[in-house]
Amino acid sequence: MTARADNDRRPTDVTSSRFRDYLALTKPGIVRMCLLMTAGGLWLAPERASVGVWIAALVGSSLAVASANAFNMVAEREGDRKMRRTRNRPLAAGRLGVASSTAFAAALGVAAMVVLGLGTNLLTAGLAAFALLSYWLIYTPLKRRTPLALVIGAVPGAVPPLLGWTAVTGSLDLPGAVLFGILLVWQMPHFLAISIFRKQDYADAGILCVPVVRGEVVAKVQAIAWAALLIPVSLALTPLGVTSELYLVIALVAGAVFLGFAIKGLSVRDGKAELRWARQLFAVSLAYLPVLTGALVVDLLWFSRGVTQGVGL
Ligand code: HEM
Ligand SMILES: CC(C)=CCC/C(C)=C/CC/C(C)=C/COP(=O)(O)OP(=O)(O)O
Numbered sequence: 001m002t003a004r005a006d007n008d009r010r011p012t013d014v015t016s017s018r019f020r021d022y023l024a025l026t027k028p029g030i031v032r033m034c035l036l037m038t039a040g041g042l043w044l045a046p047e048r049a050s051v052g053v054w055i056a057a058l059v060g061s062s063l064a065v066a067s068a069n070a071f072n073m074v075a076e077r078e079g080d081r082k083m084r085r086t087r088n089r090p091l092a093a094g095r096l097g098v099a100s101s102t103a104f105a106a107a108l109g110v111a112a113m114v115v116l117g118l119g120t121n122l123l124t125a126g127l128a129a130f131a132l133l134s135y136w137l138i139y140t141p142l143k144r145r146t147p148l149a150l151v152i153g154a155v156p157g158a159v160p161p162l163l164g165w166t167a168v169t170g171s172l173d174l175p176g177a178v179l180f181g182i183l184l185v186w187q188m189p190h191f192l193a194i195s196i197f198r199k200q201d202y203a204d205a206g207i208l209c210v211p212v213v214r215g216e217v218v219a220k221v222q223a224i225a226w227a228a229l230l231i232p233v234s235l236a237l238t239p240l241g242v243t244s245e246l247y248l249v250i251a252l253v254a255g256a257v258f259l260g261f262a263i264k265g266l267s268v269r270d271g272k273a274e275l276r277w278a279r280q281l282f283a284v285s286l287a288y289l290p291v292l293t294g295a296l297v298v299d300l301l302w303f304s305r306g307v308t309q310g311v312g313l
Helices: 003-008 011-025 028-044 051-075 077-081 098-119 122-142 149-157 159-169 174-197 199-205 210-214 216-235 245-267 271-302
Strands: none
Touching: 011 051, 011 098, 028 051, 028 159, 028 174, 028 271, 051 077, 051 098, 051 122, 051 159, 098 122, 122 149, 122 159, 149 159, 149 174, 159 174, 174 199, 174 210, 174 216, 174 245, 174 271, 199 210, 210 216, 216 245, 216 271, 245 271
16 A cells, blocks of 8 residues: 555544454354354253343353454464465454454453353353364364364364353253254364365465365265264254254255255366365355254244243343
């Protein structure tokens, strides 16, 4: 930017672009989806939670995810410069400094712990702290060492619905573990799809994802296996007595569509068509979670314990 253009920028422009940069540090798309997952856990829990617990769980978990994402972006600022997808991020592009971004991430993390600790319970705050620290300190550095980092990163990634469940119940039990399992397994085809259409980016940044290390065919086969596993895991909520047959049918159809798209990848070999297919599989992965959450909501409202759970005053 020229000195003239700099002078022309009004203070409000600077403030709003600063705000946008700090917001970008939190990866708002991921925060939003995690928020939906926490809401799913709150909704499914067997007891009625107060409005206060709902607000504390939703606000606290979003702050924790935002903090984890901001710490991850500070740690990856050099690598982010090497990828087309990430080179315009505020730290990679030099619009924000390391010290202020770290302070921002730490403030979000402390606020998350205070909100969860005071507004829900210590188990929920502890799980969020575990997820935040393991995503930042274990997954983030491992991305450049082994493709198994994906499985390790999926553990904190699967915590948000559990936070909703434990905020209400205060305990770790089987339905909560199934919610955790659904999100854990979902992340594999979600990221395998991304790593196929972003393969070049990852190779440039030295990130050892499956297509870079073992090729696209192995990545596709793995995506099929995980999408297939997602079906029984997602259906397990019904035999556990948490949901009824309506959820079962919707989860089965959604899982079959996801698996069908994954299988289609084996017949696509041409470069451009393969990229298009991988982007479609990524889009299907993003649609799957809201569909499943919608199924939980409708199922519990219509069939099961709609009167005894949800939000209480
Ligand atoms: C090991 C786990 C995960 C990895 C490696 C991963 C990686 C990524 C990457 C690289 C993108 C950007 C895709 C692109 O546009 O090129 C992305 C997008 C996205 N991911 Fe994931 N993800 C993981 C887990 C999750 C979880 C747990 C959630 C939320 C429940 C989530 C939600 C989203 C959403 C909503 C987007 C699209 C919006 C956005 O890019 O801001 N992901 N993911
Ligand atoms: C409660 C709590 C704190 C939960 C943690 C939730 C969380 C941050 C989930 C994201 C999971 C994940 C591995 C994302 C990809 O990061 P990436 O580094 O591969 O993505 P990037 O390349 O876009 O930076």
